[in-house]
Amino acid sequence: MKPNKQIVVPPGEGTTFTVLGSAYTIKIRGAETNNAFSLTEVVAPPQAFVPLHVHTREDESFYVLEGALEIRCGDHTFNAPPGTVVFLPRNVPHAYRNAGSVPARVLVTLTPAGFEDFLEEASLLPPDQPPDIKKLAAVGRKYGLELVPPPVQG
Numbered sequence: 001m002k003p004n005k006q007i008v009v010p011p012g013e014g015t016t017f018t019v020l021g022s023a024y025t026i027k028i029r030g031a032e033t034n035n036a037f038s039l040t041e042v043v044a045p046p047q048a049f050v051p052l053h054v055h056t057r058e059d060e061s062f063y064v065l066e067g068a069l070e071i072r073c074g075d076h077t078f079n080a081p082p083g084t085v086v087f088l089p090r091n092v093p094h095a096y097r098n099a100g101s102v103p104a105r106v107l108v109t110l111t112p113a114g115f116e117d118f119l120e121e122a123s124l125l126p127p128d129q130p131p132d133i134k135k136l137a138a139v140g141r142k143y144g145l146e147l148v149p150p151p152v153q154g
Contacts, residue, residue, distance in 0.1 A: 006033055014041065017123035020131060022048045024123075030113020038113040044069070044104045049097030055090045057144035058110045062086040062096075067104030071096045093148045118143035 007028055008073070014025040021044075028039040029079045045066070045092070052072065073094040088094045098104040104141060117146055121138050135146045 015120075017119045018127055019119055019122045019125075020050060021045060022046065024119045026116045026119070027107075030114055033113060035113045037111045038116045039110050040108045040110070040116065040119070042104075042106045042108055043097040044096075044106070046098055046101050046103065048104075049108070052093050052096055052148040053140070054093050054146045054148060055088075055110075055144060056146065057071050057090065058112055058115055059090050060088040060094075061108040061109045062088070063109075065105045065107060067098060067102050067106070068100050069096045069106065070099045070100075072147055111124040111135060112116075116150070 009027045014027045014069055015027040016023050018024070023043045025041040025043075026038065028037070029040045032038070039121055061083065062071070062080065063081045064082050064084045064086075068079060071078060071080050071086055071088075071094065072090050073086075073088050118140060121142070122136060125135055125139070128141060133147065
């Protein structure tokens with residue numbers, strides 16, 4: 001079943017969740033696209049990061065609108081200034097961080113949809129303390145997200 005009507009989301013609208021210190025505003029949910037994709041606006045403050053992880057169910061595409069991100073995908077790390085589009089395929093470890101001094105604003109498309117449900121559930125973890133990685137990992141596993149542990153130092 002294809003969506004049978006247009007989707008219009010005015011500026012400033014959508015549902016916002018805070019995860020790991022960044023604001024994720026769901027602009028288009030999978031339920032509106034027959035789960036073909038979801039679209040999220042992310043505002044990552046300076047020094048915010050998402051640790052190395054793998055999506056097993058969806059591909060992720062970034063379009064950097066403001067600020068810049070440092071993105072790691074597999075063995076490659078690169079800078080993504082405004083105007084950069086990045087495709088991150090499923091099953092490939094990736095991470096990103098805002099290494100700059102201004103917030104980064106990014107549109108993120110997940111194909112297929114469903115990951116927006118992870119953001120909603122992860123936002124319920126206590127925001128006023130350091131993230132509980134074990135709890136975050138448990139929530140992630142429900143949505144096909146696996147955190148990649150750092151290498152063991154010997």
